[in-house]
Amino acid sequence: MTVSQPATLTAAHLNGLRRSFAGEVVPPEAPGYDDARRVWNAMFDRRPALVVRPTNVDDVIAAVRFGRERDLEIAIRGGGHSGLGHSTTDGGLVIDLGLMNEVRVDPARRLARTGGGALLGQLDVAAQEHGLVCPVGVVGHTGVAGLTLGGGIGRLQRRFGLTIDSLRAVELVTADGHVVRASADEQPELFWGLRGAGANFGVATSLELELHPFSGTLHRGVHVHPASDIHELWAVFREFAAAAPDTVAAIFTVALAEPAADYPDTVAGRPIVVIAYNHSGAGEDAERDIAPLLRGPKPASVTPTSERYVDVQRSSDLSLAWGSRAFILGGNIADCSPSVLDAFVAHVEHVPGESSISVTTLGGAIGRVPDDAMAYSGRTSPFDVAPDTSWSDPALDDANAEWTRQAMAIVEPDLLPGRYINELSDAGPEVTRASYGDEKLQRLRELKRAWDPTNVFRLNHNIAP
Ligand SMILES: Cc1cc2nc3c(=O)[nH]c(=O)nc-3n(C[C@H](O)[C@H](O)[C@H](O)COP(=O)(O)OP(=O)(O)OC[C@H]3O[C@@H](n4cnc5c(N)ncnc54)[C@H](O)[C@@H]3O)c2cc1C
Incomplete structure (x- = not known):
């Protein structure tokens, strides 16, 4: 075409x-x-x-x-x-x-059926009405389909797996205008490809997602530290991540403490490390499970809270509202060396927008699914690293993209196989190859030839037929 x-x-x-x-x-x-x-x-x-x-x-x-x-x-x-x-x-x-944004929950079967245009916030609320949850992303107005077809990472994935791990079936309109249902039993090869490269094969008109019992409370904390402590902090964080129960998800972020008025005087306007965690288990367990995180240097500020999951899930909907300009890259790493940590700190000293570099814990239920079970790749990695930036002045587009690419270059030599396509603002054949690896890419190309040989659906991280 x-x-x-x-x-x-x-x-x-x-x-x-x-x-x-x-x-x-x-x-x-x-x-x-x-x-x-x-x-x-x-x-x-x-x-x-x-x-x-x-x-x-x-x-x-x-x-x-x-x-x-x-x-x-x-x-x-x-x-x-x-x-x-x-x-x-x-x-x-x-x-x-x-x-086509309907969300129907069948509590007896613990299943949700969402239309191809449903948003995460709708699914969160509908499932929680029955004490259930589907692990999705962290902003309510993200699309369920776009997020799920790429993988789906958020606050509960170490406990319940990636969003694709809860996906049970997809109804798809194909390039030749037919309807097909893909699941473990129907078109299983297509279902394999849909879970990680899903935007390539058709229009998902509905998704069936397994739901999991969940109390609906998150115990959370945000610790802000001066970046001068970054080496000790990373050592504590890495050890914590290796031993943390599946109920804990944590993020280690390097950023600039701006606007300065929002931060304590000791760090205002300077590079900081922010360690944030979400604990989805019982309150009494949270205190015990989080204690190892506090063994390191004392934070400049700490804010522990217990909040309703649905409130947390919509808490960024306004700050990340439509109309932002944004650029993000990401990859998988096993560790951050001292020189990488130093380079992160130096890089955030001159940010072109609201920019940061985040290292997020993976592992838990994510890593217990075999890597070849789905198109999504990189399950065995302990951490995802993602520099990202947002701004409003169009004149700063190139500076922000370049800042993000340079941040990614810091960890490029340490990247493990597999990249999460939903966090990549750069695209092209090499990005696709790095995301899936040669073997899976070959399998995906065969699928593409079978279902969309003329590449009708090419506005995605494209699998060339
Ligand atoms: C503010 C913000 C927060 C985010 N937070 C997270 C997060 O917490 N976790 C995470 O994993 N990701 C997150 N992401 C990334 C997000 O998962 C991807 O950008 C995802 O592709 C968005 O899906 P969408 O449907 O909203 O987007 P769209 O722009 O509508 O679609 C994205 C891609 O999916 C395809 N697509 C969408 N719907 C369908 C469908 N029904 N059938 C077939 N193809 C379809 C589109 O063609 C396109 O290629 C976030 C992104 C933003 C901007």
Whole structure:
């Protein structure tokens, strides 16, 4: 298929589509077009030839066929959070699943069925009404589909596994406009690929996710330290992570203490290390389990709390609202050497935006699933490292991307195999290869040839057929 040029769709084209399409059709001249074409990351200010909002599976089929017949580049939008603007296109067709956002919970079977456009916040609330949870990401307005098809990392994964580990089935509209169900028993090879490279194979119109019993309380703490203690702090954190129970997830972040007014005088405006943890077990266990983290240097400030999970899950929804500009990279590491730690501190002294370098604990239930069980790769790594930055001035786009790439270069020699595609704002064949490794990439290419031989679905970390 050729890459589309900005297309002009005539009234006759649109009327033809409307005859087989019950949802919303939003061409550039429609009053809601500017709103309909927006995605979360303001760096991607694109002008599709058409945005459609299907309301059911037949609409999705009609939209895919319409896009193909007119040779339009097709972008699928779930929650719109792609770090690369993959859910929009200049001159192509956006299939925005935002109206297919239903979430149904079957408490007896501990299953949730979510529409292709459902958001994490909806799933969190619906599951918690029954004392259940699906481990997802940390911001309520991320799309369930986009997050899950890439992997899904958040506050409960060490206890319950990646989001894909809870995925039981996907209903998919394929490139040739048919509906297929993939699960462990139906199209198992496709189901293997959907769990980690899922945006490549079709439009997920619904997902079935296993739910887990969960009290709904998180015991949390944030310890802020001067970065001058970073070596001792890392030694404590690494040892803590190796022995922590699955109920604990923790993040070691190197940043600049800005705005200075938000921090104690001892660290304000200077590089800091922030150690944050979430404990999803019983309150009395939390105190015991977290104690080893406090063996290191005394923090400049500590804020322990116990909060409702659903409140924590939406606590960043405003600070990470739509309209940000953002860039993130990531990879897997086993450790941070003293020179890496020093380089992190030096690098955050000159940040172009709200920028930081985070090292997150993996392991637990994530690492107990064999790495070859799904397309997702890198399960055996103890840590994920991710520099990320956000800003608002378009003139700072290049500086922020460059800062993030330089931060990643610090750990490049130490990277373990496998990268998590949902945290990569850079893309291309080498990034895809590093994410899955040669063997899995070969298997994924065979799948792509079987399900999407002309690469209709290419706005993703693309598996070239
Ligand atoms: C503020 C913010 C917070 C985040 N937090 C986390 C986190 O805690 N944990 C984590 O693991 N990741 C996190 N991410 C990354 C996030 O998981 C990915 O960006 C993910 O791809 C977003 O999915 P989406 O549906 O919201 O995005 P979209 O931009 O709509 O889609 C992203 C990709 O998935 C495809 N896609 C979306 N829906 C469908 C569908 N129904 N069928 C087929 N393909 C589809 C799109 O075509 C595109 O390629 C975060 C991102 C942001 C911006």
